[in-house]
Amino acid sequence: MWIDALQTQLASLPEPDAAQPGNREALKRVLEPALAQAAGLPQRPVGMSDFMTSQMAGWETRLPYLYIDWADTEEFRADRAFFLDAVLRHCPDRGVAAVLGCGAGGLVASLATAFPTSLGLDVSLPQLLLADHLVRGGAISLQIPEARWRQVSMRGPATPPRGAGFIVADAAALPFAPGSVSLVVTQYLLDIAGAPTFIAQEINRVLSPGGVWLNLGLPFRRSSDPPAAGPLRSDDMPAFLDDLAFDALEIRRRRAMFHDLSALDEWLPGLVHSTIFFAARKRGDLEPDPVARAFVDHAARRGSAILDMIPRFIAGRRIQLLEGWSFGSGGPRPRVELTSANSRATPIPGPLSAFLHKLLSSIDGKRAAREVLAALGTAAGEALTEDDFVVLLRTMRLRGWIEIG
Ligand SMILES: C[S@@+](CC[C@H](N)C(=O)[O-])C[C@H]1O[C@@H](n2cnc3c(N)ncnc32)[C@H](O)[C@@H]1O
Known part of the structure; x- marks a missing residue:
């Protein structure tokens, strides 16, 4: 379903002038072959979990990330030098490097000069397809809406680095074996992740003994902190890291x-x-x-205790489903937007919004998970399987939408 939604989005990307479909054609050339391939994969009934892990909305507004990473900007050169210097000082072990929430992927290419394997992970499939195209030495020319649609040419390295690759995955559910990664980098991720503690726990799990985590980004909030407490800053980092079994090597404001x-x-x-x-x-x-x-026991068929637990919304946090109308030259159109934990409003396609409405209203802090599943009935068009529901519940928890107890 989200592949369909991406195709629709691609077809309706805004252009400065309908007579110059520059961005749409350029993006289609890179994205369509991969999307066509993904469309052949088995589809789930509602696609809610897919939706939550693919973050389909918003990628088309992120063209400045591509520009910064791939148009030889001073900003990117400074960041690359900063990270490579930190790697030299702090990372004696050079196995696998992983950049979580890697966006346009410039840093993945830079780390591939210092590590035999450098992997970029992100929830946005379109972002990763564009990053992969560039890392392999591809080129793309786009007009940047923020800069009055100025045309910018971007090109990957003349000699594509070996060992660089991309994986669509949630940073809070990493597809790596325990202890298999030497370096994890997070850049501008923790502040937008609904529940950064889960990401930190995953980083701890996948790092090798003595493995290193480098983070650069805005102050961030834990979902467990009281809303009035404000975001954590550098002086809160020693305690934050200590709780998660990390020793701080260096902490500073930049x-x-x-x-x-x-x-x-x-x-x-x-x-x-x-x-x-x-x-x-x-x-x-x-x-x-x-x-x-x-959750692990359920996936391994060792028990279903998770279904007896009670999901509830986190005090002081709001998930909003805003249903309304938009009026324009095409006439009135219904519009539903979702705002969750730390994310911006995301437009929700019709069938998914009815399902989400039912799901979110069934979580009342009293019903156990299995009762929420029963209350959902056929809101998904057909009944959701128990496995799909548990995946959905886990994703909602990892995104900081709900807690479970
Ligand atoms: C603010 S951008 C930063 C991109 C890049 N790190 C940079 O500094 O240019 C955040 C990126 O994290 C991705 N992201 C958000 N939540 C994520 C999650 N739970 N797991 C993996 N990636 C995530 C977004 O799709 C986006 O590409």
Whole structure:
């Protein structure tokens, strides 16, 4: 279903002028072959879990990420030098490097010069397809809407790095074996992830003994913190890292340019951010929490305790499903938007919104998970299987929508 939605989105990408379908054609050339292949994969009834792990909405507004990473910008050169220097100082072990929430993937290519394997993970399939195209030495020319549709040419390295690759995955559910990764990098991820603690737990799990985590990004919130507490900053990092079995190697505030588009348009000076940089070394393994264990047991057919647990919304957090109408030259159209934990409003396609409405209203902090599943009935068009429902529940928890107890 989300592949269909991506195709529809591709066909309706905004252009400066209908007579110049530049971006749409350029993006289609890169994305369509892979989307056509993915469309042949088995589809789930509602596609809700797929939807949540694919983050289909929003990618088309992220063209500045491609520009920064692949148009030889000063901003990217500074970030690359910063990370490669941190790698030199903190990472003696050079096995697998993984960049979580890698976006346009420039850093994945840079780390491939220092590690035999450098993997970029992101929930956005279109972003990764574009990143992969560029990392393999491809080129693309796009018009950047933010810069009055200035045309920008981007090109990957003349000699594509060996060992660079991309995986569509959720940073809170990494597809890596325990202890298999030497370096994890997160850049501008923890602040937008609904529940950064789950990502940190996964980083701990996949890092090898003594493996290193480098983070650069805005102050972030844990879903368990009271809403009034404000985001965690660099002076909160020693305790945050210690709780997650990491030893801090270096923690500091770094003032950094973010998306400086002024070379394209002098009216767009970009932002200067105060970011947290830390380098941390894994001290030991964390015990999985009982809810995580119940999910693992369910997947391994060792029990269904997870269905007896009660899902509830987290105090002080809101998931909003805003149903309304948009009016324009095409006449009135119904429109549903979802705003969750830390994310921006995402438009929701029709059938999914009815399902989401039923699902979110069935989670009342009293019903056990199996009662929520029963209440859903055929809201998905056909009854959701228990397995699909449990995957959905787990994803909602990992995204910081709900807690389970
Ligand atoms: C703000 S962008 C930063 C991109 C890149 N790291 C950079 O600094 O240019 C955040 C990226 O994280 C991805 N993302 C968000 N939540 C994620 C999750 N739970 N797992 C993996 N990727 C995620 C988004 O799709 C997006 O590409």
